Amino acid sequence: MTPKGPYLLDEASDSPFPPAELALHEPDGLLAVGGDLSPIRLLTAYAGGIFPWFSDGQPLLWWSPDPRMVFRTDGVHLSSRFRRALRGSDWRVRADTAFPEVMQACAQAPRPGQDGTWITDDMLAAYLQLHRLGYAHSVEVYDGDALVGGIYGVTIGRMFFGESMFSGRTGGSKIALAALARTLSGWGWPLIDAQVENPHLVRMGAERLERAPFLAQVRRLVREPADVGPWTRGFGEFPASTLAESAGV
Known part of the structure; x- marks a missing residue:
């Protein structure tokens, strides 16, 4: 039975979450309150x-x-107009070379209908720790050194x-998402969790997935073996223009 209010978490970092199936209908998806942002708590939550x-x-x-909003890694969509412009781009893509800068830029990006950001100083510190442990990653798009x-x-x-993406110049976030999706598809990773719906994500191919099948896929995929650590070498560096012709985007 769905509880009348959110579950209150114990202060211990390894205290369990209630099953996600018990999340409230209003506000949609609220499950629990409290706890901390320790690595074990965050990893337990995402899993x-x-x-x-x-x-x-x-x-x-x-x-x-x-x-839940998700992207199939072979289903990120770039418009024909954007592809044509991308063919002449000299921007380049790499991973895990500027994780703090990406988080800071996401925190400072304006969001329509939002006052402020959820990427607080505590969130920045928590995800930087996950990054140092090899569980949080960034994909970056560069124009020269910018x-x-x-x-x-x-x-x-x-x-x-x-978690979040940003565009410092028009199209920057689209390229980052498309590059991430193409790479993950090549690695055999089928899904990107996009959390909640917004029109921009839908235009790029995000799909609604009911909670039950989403959780079933997550619980299977998090148990599959994968390397933990920096992506910089495995992801490589490549021209953004190559995404214009990628079948998966």
């Missing part, structure tokens, strides 16, 4: 289809909305949980 989302001055709030776009998220097994 259970749960993520933190709160603003300064709020307690820690944990969510598992229904439906960082012009990026995306970051958390990985467990063969599942990528997207």
